[in-house]
Amino acid sequence: MTQSVLKAAILGASGYTGAETVRLLRNHPKVEVVAATGNALAGKRLSEIFPHLSGAYDLDVVTSDDVRWDEVDVAFGCLPHGTSQDLIETLPSHVKVVDLSADYRFRDAKAYSAAYGREHLAPERTANAVYGLSELYAEKIAGADLVACPGCYPTAVLLVLLPLMNPLVIDTDTIIIDAKSGASGAGRGLKEGNLFCEVTEGVHAYGVGTHRHTPEIEQELRLMSGDNSVEVTFTPHLIPMARGEMVTCHLRGDADAIHAALVQAYKSQPFVSVLPLGSPPPDTRHVRGTNECRIGVFPDRASGRVIVFGVIDNLVKGSSGQAIQNLNLMMGWDQALGLDVLLPLFP
Template identity: 80%
Template sequence: MTQKTLKAAVLGASGYTGAETVRLLRNHPHVEAVAATGNALAGQKLSSIFPHLGGRGDLDVIKAEDVRWDEIDVAFGCLPHGTSQDLIETLPSNVKIVDLSSDYRFRDPVAYSKAYGREHIAPERTASAIYGLSEHAAESLKGADLVACPGCYPTAILMVLLPLMSPLIIDTDSIIIDAKSGASGAGRGLKEGNLFCEVTEGTHAYGVGTHRHTPEIEQELNLRAGKSDIEVTFTPHLLPMARGEHVTCHLRGDVHDVQAALEAAYANQPFVTVLPLGSPPPDTRHVRGTNDCRIAVYPDRVKGRVIVIGVIDNLVKGSSGQAIQNLNLMMGWDQALGLDVLVPLFP
């Protein structure tokens, strides 16, 4: 039987995650991007905004209301928080949703409003959405109609920490996360802090003690551990590079137990590599442009403490690649479909 090709709309295609979603879908044998929305830039070719997307499959950027929604099977929401739910809640029920914004990540709509400063317009939908950390949600994703893709920092961090939560093998009172991201993680909007002269030749922390991804991370750790009191110390930093995410998690536990738990969790996962103990630390360049995650475990010089490092590409595994991986699982396909052709870009 011939496999039906799904028709996809990419909402917010003029942003980095939207453009990356369009790029990656060109590798997919069963999904075709047929609509690209971007209200502010409607009327342009997508290739005029992103020249690297020229040639085969170039799209006209149109307003969301001009999409022929009766012909669309799946929408990838690549819009900012708030804007995403406002549009998604107007879409017809025949359209499956893979949302890359923060709008459907919180089970508790009150937690969402505290983190993002506005009430959710469809609290029952955010409470029932599937949290799409692909490797940990495969069964829940089957047949789902609304999937919330994790944030890029939570993706890298939860890939490291979730396998240690059940059974619980670390002290949850002393989790410290030092995280670093490339500038694309801040989006494509014109912001003074993202200008070349503001970013290059330096690094700085931001959202210190207040970053909005922290409650998302804590939500998932508590759910997995069956607890309600896990809190983490999370400090993100901006690095002068375009893409990549590096997280260093400082934990209290046994290094061999942590290594064994991670190896067991990801033994059959195509996109996750747990390096052998004693390996050189993973580098963001080792996963650049791919849907891969690399994790390495080290004993700290302080007895009883463990250091775990994880690296991903924030635009692929931390965003658009994971979104496509989620769609594959929703449809009952091989989760690697369309993504297994990606090889790291080096240098």
């Protein structure tokens, strides 16, 4: 690619992550969105579907068959799992892919099948895809042709836990993760459980003991620690807000050692802040609309127990923002390019 501006296609532009990717790329000086796909809403303009995008890449939404792929350099896969690989496996080889679905996150295609209930179309390709946790795998992401962005929950959890795995500073037998996310994490599809009256004025757990982000989290913890026996207790909850995510990790270890490991891991990273010991806990409002993650470490009153919080915006750092950060790394650009202009939306 010799041109100074990459031509991008957004696959699934009619969903929340697709719209957020379009919004964020409006600030990117080296990427131009030239195509937006959405088979069910093909023929409409983006501004009809998302009025807030009016004037920013107000393209016609088309089917994937109508995209001129010879004019596209990179595709952002913003489609549901299963649907994403069905399209990505048909793309020309010159098109780089940043996939936001679950379809290429698992190194083992059998693990993907167990978690998502379908066979993988390209077992060898998912085995070789680069897992796109930007801060931890930047060297592998650089120059990659296919990057699989982590899920929103795994992003927050792994940013907290991976720096504690090697060298190991916690007891891996007692990792408990209490996670909470806004309703946008469930996608834009019409589902009874996502209706306003079903979500508002309450909090509920889901996927208890079975959530499919658990094996994704364990995959990365095992790889980093070298211990295939690592397991976690992970319980997600739906909170009546549009966006935002908090993970509360209950660990056994030393608070000072955990804090020091996290500070060391992220001292040069633009989007992860480890709060000083004694600071108030991080709040999802402090990162809303940004590509930031904030981490707070607190000793528990119970001897040897530590509580670590991580907060992100599930649609930005947990999805579209991290995808753009990964593209920057793939292209050898400053990883903050186009993302460092984002300040938190408050209140």
